[in-house]
Amino acid sequence: MGQILAIDYGKARCGIAATDDMQIIASGLDTIETNHLLTFLNKYFNENKVDEVVIGLPVDLKGNVSEVETDILKFIEEFKKEFPTISVHRFDERFTSKMASFFISQSGKNKKKRQEKGLIDKISATIILQNFLEQKTR
Numbered sequence: 001m002g003q004i005l006a007i008d009y010g011k012a013r014c015g016i017a018a019t020d021d022m023q024i025i026a027s028g029l030d031t032i033e034t035n036h037l038l039t040f041l042n043k044y045f046n047e048n049k050v051d052e053v054v055i056g057l058p059v060d061l062k063g064n065v066s067e068v069e070t071d072i073l074k075f076i077e078e079f080k081k082e083f084p085t086i087s088v089h090r091f092d093e094r095f096t097s098k099m100a101s102f103f104i105s106q107s108g109k110n111k112k113k114r115q116e117k118g119l120i121d122k123i124s125a126t127i128i129l130q131n132f133l134e135q136k137t138r
Contacts, residue, residue: 002049005041006129008056008093008121009072010034015121017129021049026129028122037075038082045083053079053086054132056093056124091132093124 004023008015014037016029032040044050055076058066076088 002051004052004054004129004132005029005044005050006054006056006091006125006132007037008125008128009037009058009068009075010121011068011071013121015123015125016040017122017125018048018050019129019133023051023133026126026133028126031119031121034071038078041079042082045086050086052089053083054089054091054129056128057090058093089132091128091135093128 001021001023003021004019006017006026008017012034014032014034016032017026018029019026030040055072058068058072060066079086079088
């Protein structure tokens with residue numbers, strides 16, 4: 001069994017999280033500049049067995065998709081060409097940034113660390129992945 005990787009995709013940077021090989025625990029990996037994402041994934045997939053990728057679906061409270069969705073769909077096309085054997089799933093990422101900010105504030109991090117966008121993206125990816133895992137086991 002391989003890992004499941006989650007991507008909180010953004011125009012400037014993407015938060016990345018991955019499971020352990022047993023697909024039980026989601027952990028934040030890194031924050032990558034979006035224009036380096038495929039390079040990062042190529043290297044990561046060469047070093048780790050990854051079965052599936054979950055990409056956040058950015059929707060608002062009314063169910064409308066965000067404007068970044070166009071970029072995400074282009075990325076998914078490129079991803080499927082580059083990595084045709086890896087399954088791609090989408091998962092509603094509503095509230096993940098707010099939840100990530102809350103968790104960071106509760107962790108005792110100083111104000112500068114709490115406002116670090118990269119940390120929020122990485123934790124958002126972890127929340128997306130954890131929620132995906134919980135839904136998968138239902």
